[in-house]
Amino acid sequence: MVYPGVHKENPAVEKINRTTTGRILLAFLSAALSVFLGAAPAAQSDEDCLACHGDKDLKSETGKRLFVDQAEFQVTIHGQGGLSCVDCHADLRKVADFPHNSPLKPAACKDCHEAAVQQFARSIHQAANERGTSGISIGCKDCHGTHAIKPSDDFDSSTFAINLPATCEKCHLEKVPSKKGAGFIGGYNLSAHFKALEKSGLTMSANCGHCHGAHDIKGVGDPLSSVSRKNIIKTCGTCHVGIQRGYLEGVHGIDYVKGIKDVPVCTDCHSEHNIISPEDINSTVYATKVAQVCANCHDDMALSRQYGFLTSRLRTYNESFHGTAARFGETRVANCASCHGFHDIRASSDPKSSIFKANLPATCGQCHPGASRHFAEGLIHSAPDQVQTAKYGTAHVVKEVYIFIIAAIIAVMVVFIAADFLRRVLRKEKHG
């Protein structure tokens, strides 16, 4: 079965396994190779190998099973193509003494899968192999398996879209966790992407490979990585085309294109692996939680000074009925996105912006039917020190006056009561 769309956009996945011509070519090449090698004197036939390795109980000195299931191999693409043992186990081609020395070198995938092996050589996996500090060495077989390798469009392949997360998580759940913490990668298993993949079998839903690539996976800090800040918009945009377009038209996208690093990208708001629907209460962009996400930057003093935007957005929102209600879990009140939009947020000076003065009645009118032009005559985020139109700040003056009056009245009451109470107590002592 071939699933159109799977890996289509990912050049890192080898095409040779998938196309019919590729299969024919592979069969031809391996046949030619075996003819050529057959002429060499010390070449081993599969029968020679299976003389020992066909024994189900064959074990090494350390107890490792050495049995090779020929039936299993023969139905694989490599088996059907007629590859013999030594085609891959190249270091045994010229060995005549048996049992041969062990361990063997890794299989020679490169002879056929040159592009993939070259890509792998530039990957973070190979870099880790070379560093050698993790104690783990990773190669082709760790993801693709050994004798029973199946093409990635096969349901049972370890690299089939639905199976790939489990393959990567063999190492990345526990053995090699992310620097961002143990649960960081496992969060993917809670994501909307994984749910679509596992529950609904939507193979076009993002798995590890869609975002990170396959053979040439790079660290997130590497500018060449598909998940670096530089590339993440394009990577998510591979599937979320409309959102990418909207984002690039908004203030964040415009600055992103300019190369400003502080600008939020997809993952800053939606999180990385654990991306879930905004309707899910655990989502970072759930109606009652999105304000906190925006405030990460918009209440940041340093960023506000650097880029010239106003702070106190979260505080002024929280103090409003909208924000207060949201804090108590009411989802039907306006949050940041209700008024500002989300992917294509525009500046209030932009006539296309939902908060452009002339558009405010329409924006507020989404919830307040028949909203009049008066909705625009005031400040929504009204921080006392940021009010430029005097009358718009009247409420703050009223507030100050009230605080003074309340303090004065309560103080007078307390003094009055204290005097009364003390006199009565004193009098009681005198007379009683």
Next chain:
Amino acid sequence: MDSAPLIRDEEIFLRMNLAERVQHWVLISSFLLLILTGLPLFFYDVRFFQLLLPSGQSFYVRGIVHRIAAVVMIANVIAHLLYTALTRRGRDNFKEMLPRWQDVKDAVGLFGYNIGLSRFLNKRGIGAKFFKRHPYWLFERHPLYGRYNFVEKFEYWALGWGTFVMIFSGFFMWNVELSLRFFPLWVHDIFIIVHGYEAILAFLAVIIWHMYNVHLNPEVFPMSKVWLNGKISGKELRLLHPLEYEKILEERRKILSAEAL
């Protein structure tokens, strides 16, 4: 001297009749409900209120309860206005409730009496001339009150003013679209501020001023029971409302002398 006093200490007078007590009970319950469902908006960070309203649904119900309590309070205000205008007793009470210059003098007088500074100074001979000419400022005696003293009048009129402000601003907060058809947003913002801070003022005034005067005050501790049974004894009348006591006494004397004639 009469052998039997005209007002015996055990005699029972009706200070609050049933209609007045019902008005007070309805006021207490609607006020408490309004405070309980309104304060969370002001103190949204306080843990108690977050426990009280753990979900969006409970917050929604809070809003409904607040509006119901508001309607009840408004109905109570209307009932009180009708009662005051249409009944004899209501009109009499209202006349007694009108603020007078004497109330200011009483307030100053009580405070001065409680502090006792003037008496202390006079004893030491300081300002003796001034005190001789203006004995009021000596605050030698506790002021004598009529049916309603300055404390009660202050409460009544503060409540009246506060209720008006709360109903007015609350009405426009309830009907945002209507409010913004008449007023610009910055005026609506003032309604919101006023509603919140007036509520705080009312809440503090009640728990400090009213609770002292009807509960903690040693005169009535632990609680004046007038709000429950409406009754006040002849002794209490004589001690707490001496001018009203005198007035009743005077009326009875007149009746008595009329009978004697």
